[in-house]
Amino acid sequence: MAGRRVVVVGAGVVGASVAHHLAEQGVGEVLVIDARSEGTLPGSTGLAPGLVGQLSADRDLARLAMASVELYARLPGLFHRVGCLEVATSEERLASFADDVRDGTELGLTPRVLDPSSAAELAPGLVEESATGALFVPEDGAVDPVAVTAALIGSARARGVLFRWNSPVRQLEEHNGRVIGVRLDSGVVRADTVVLAAGIWGPTLAATVGARVPMVPVEHPYAFTAPSEDLTGEAITMPIVRYPEHAVYCRTHGTRYGFGSYDHEPLPAAMGATAGRAFRDKTFEPALAKARKLVPALRTAEVEKRINGVFALTPDELPLVGPAPEVRGLWLAEASWVTHAGGVGKLLAEQLVGVSTGLVDPARLAPARFAGWSADRVTRASLPHYRGIYLTH
Structure with a gap:
């Protein structure tokens, strides 16, 4: 060309x-x-929370994510390879991790299943030992x-x-x-x-x-807590944490926790000047409240900022x-x-x-x-x- x-x-x-x-x-x-x-x-x-998870239900999405990690890792200091924990709260979900381990290994990743205490040790405050278990993908990470x-x-x-x-x-x-x-x-x-x-x-x-x-633009909630004494604000060291059975995910942002939820009816978004919209309390607040009950560190944390970001879905x-x-x-x-x-x-x-x-x-x-x-x-x-x-x- x-x-x-x-x-x-x-x-x-x-x-x-x-x-x-x-x-x-x-x-x-x-x-x-x-x-x-x-x-x-x-x-x-x-407005993106910056999670980069590579395992996917679709093999091509996984390959695109892996190519993204390969690129981001070449940018000095910008990709934090902290891993991702998929937390199971049922025996059925825990059993399904065997398929994820097989699929991830075939892709060249090294996923492994952890017991609840090991998962909680990796992500204190975001996973508790009452969980059923977790899948850990060490190659995943977070970016700004x-x-x-x-x-x-x-x-x-x-x-x-x-x-x-x-x-x-x-x-x-x-x-x-x-x-x-x-x-x-x-x-x-x-x-x-x-x-x-x-x-x-x-x-x-x-x-x-x-x-x-x-494609269809949809609205999505994400929230940040007030600074926590449990977090040092240093470089990202804690894994991304997801609760797939509950459509909840969370990570650390310096001294704050950030979390989002898909546990609500999807809201198609009308066109607007920006991708940030007014927060929808009636729809989003119940979903975030359920997320806070699920994740230990969020139960007593003060929510300092809530955002409504728009992204696109395809069929x-x-x-x-x-x-x-x-x-x-x-x-x-x-x-x-x-x-x-x-x-x-x-x-x-x-x-x-x-x-x-x-x-x-x-x-x-x-x-x-x-x-x-x-x-x-x-x-x-x-x-x-x-x-x-x-x-x-």
């Missing part, structure tokens, strides 16, 4: 990953455009999504990628069935290829050239990576978050330059897999996946 110009819309973690990998592949001219000022991430990236994004932007910029900030893209420009650029307030920026990595704003821009992004839980079927020259890197962003950027860059490392079969993530689906069908198929995002089987 030497001599061809690629414009990436969106400089969140996915857009930054795309830019980084395009630069690694030697793509001649890459320009990333974002509506925000540099260092400001009010979108989904800035904003810091990772900044590092990827710096890497891409060092390889010649240009960034244009404070420049909202108003629409895509099309001629004879091909996207030829993007329109800003200052005029049209020409491109041979446009990559949408705009998160929940992707569908609005795609629609300006008659293309569809088959099969997989990201949308590849060319849009309705118009030439438009590519999507959508419906992804921090866990898979490194792999998504790698896969898209490989497709654009026509190489393959065998990471994932591109057809599995191709936006065209939902061609002909109505918006209602996409919504009905996507929302039931809300609770299943973090399940390993």
